[in-house]
Amino acid sequence: MKLPGHDAIARQADEHLVTHRVKLPRKVVERPIRQVAKRLSLALLVLVATAFIVYADHDGYNDNSDGSVDLLDAFYYATVTLSTTGYGDITPVSDAARLTNIFVITPLRVLFLIILVGTTLEVLTERTREEWRLNRWRSTLRDHTVVVGFGTKGRSAIQTVCATGLRKEQVVVVDPSSKVIDAATADGYAGVIGDATRSEVLKRAEVQRARQIIIATQRDDTAVLVTLTARQLNRGAKIVAAVREEENAPLLQQSGADAVITSASAAGRLLGLSVLSPAAGMVMEDLIQQGSGLDMVERPVVKAEVGRGPRETDDLVVSVVRGHRVLGYDDPAIGSLQLTDRLITIVRATHDAKVTPDVRPIPRD
Template identity: 30%
Template structure:
C-alpha cells in the first residue's frame, strides 16, 4: 500500500478514536440523565469516573437499569481505551506524525509560491533541474506520479506534489496561475506532449521548456506549445564532441554555468523605454566601465541577434542585452536597463 494512503488510513483511525471518546462521554451523560434522572453535572461526573475506573463513590445508589447501563459503559470505555491507545502508539511510533507534519508543511509552502517554476517529472533530468534551481535560489514545485519520488524530494526540502502533470487540477494545485515557467521532464515524449498542451491551454503566456528523446517529437512538442525543446541525446552528443575537439573551452563554459566554481553568471534582459540606455551607442553607454559587465550579444526588437555588437550600434527600446559578469553587477545593469536609478562605480 502506498505510504500516503497508509498515512490517511492511520490519521482517519486516530480521528475516529478521539471522536468516539467524545461520543461515549456524551452517551454516558445522556444515559444517566434519562435512567437515573441526574443533573447534567452529576451525570457527567458519573460518566467520567466510570470510564476512568478511578473507583470514586456513586452519586446515589443506582437502580438495576442504571447498574446494567454502567456495566455497558465500562465495557465500552475499556474497549475504546485500548483501541485509542493502539492507534496513538501506531501514529507516533510509526513516524506517521512526522509524515503528516511534513505534508502540512508542504501544503503551506505550496500556497506561498509565486513566480516559480513547475518541474513535471522527478527523474534523472528533473532531479538535476531541481538541484540547479535550488542552488540559484529560484522557487519551484515538483510534480510526479510516484509517491517514492515525491517523498524523496520532500526529504530534500523541496515542495512536491503527487499527481499527473497533464491533469488540469494538479497543475492548478501547483500554482500554475502564479508560475513563471514549466519544465516538462516526464519519462516519455507522449507524456510531455500532453503536459505541454494542458499547461499552454490553461496559461497561454507561460514559458515552457520540454525534453524529448527523439527528433520526431520535437515538432509535436513545439506545436503543443513548448517554446524550447531539449533533445537529450543531441545535446549530449554535441557536448561529447566539444570535449573531444576543445576540452579546455568546454570546461570553461561549464564553469560559467556553475556558480560554485566561478563567480560569474550569464543573463539576458530587455531594455525598457524609460532606461537611459535607450538611444545610446554601445560606446556611449560604456557598460563595462560603469557596471563591470561584458555584453556578448545583442538581440534587436525584431529578433535579429548580433554577436559582439560594434561600438557604434545604437541600443533600442525592447532590445535584449546578453551579458556576462558577477551576479551583483548583472543585477545592477538589469535594474538600470529597466529604467531604475542605480549608483555605478
C-alpha cells in the same frame, strides 16, 4: 489522441498514488515506530513504578481473596487502577496507603492516560495541522514555478533557477513516484504525486497560477502530453520542455512550449567539442554549471550603454534580445543598443554577490 506509452504511464502513476497527493516540506521528525516505542516504554515505566509503590506499602492494602497483597497483586492493582478499571477487590485500608493513592497514584494515573490518549490526540492534531498548512499553501501560492519530473534534468533546472534567488517555497515538483516526491520535500520543495498528463494533477500543483513551467520527463511523448495539458490550463505561463530526440522538438513547440531543449543532442555536441578541443569543452562545462567560474546571464541595458555597440560595453556580450528576436553580437541589425534591449553576457560568477531580480541565468541544457 493518446501517444504510445500513455496507458503504461497512467497505470504506473495509479500505482504510486496515495491519499494525500500533495506533500509539503516539513521538519525531520522521529519515525512513527520509534515514537510509539517511546510512549509504550514510558507507560510501562509508570506501571512498574506504581506497582512497586503499592508493594512497598502492601500492608496498607487488603485483598478480598486472601487478605494479603504480594508482588503480583501489586502489579494487578497498578494495572486496573491506572486503566481506571477499578474492580475493587484490592483496596487501600491504611491512612498511609490512602494518602499515597491521593497524592501519588492519582497523578500517575493521569500521566498514564495522557501517554496513551496522547498518541490518538497527536494523530488528530497532526491531520488538522497538515490540512491547515495545505489550505494556507494553496491560498498563498502565486507566480510559482512548476517542475514536472525530478530526475537529473529536473534537479539541475531547479538548482539553476534557485541560484538566482527563487525561494524553495515557490517551487512545486510533480512526479508519479512517491519516493521521488519524498526526496523533493526533503530538499525543501512542495510535491504533488501523480501523472502530470492529467489536468487534475496539475491543478493540485496550482499550475493555472504558475509563472513558469519546466517539463523534464523521461519520455518525449509524455512531455508532449504534459505541455498540451499545461498550456490548456495556463495560457500565459512560460513553458520550457526537454526532449531526448531532436525530431520531437517541433512537436513540443506546436504543443505550446516556449522553448525546447534537446538534451541528447546537446550532450553529444559537448562530447564532440571536448574531443576536438578539451579546453573549449571545459569552458562550455563551466558555463553550464551555474554559480561557479563563468556564468551566462541575461540583463537589461543600462542608460550608460544606450547608443553604444555590443562590443563597447564592459561585459562580454554574446547576444542582444530585441523584442522577440535574439540577435548575435555581430549582427548588423543591432546597430546601437536601445534602452528596451536585453543583453546576454558572460560574467564571472560571484558567490557573495546578490543576484538582482532583473538578472536572469540562461537556461542550461
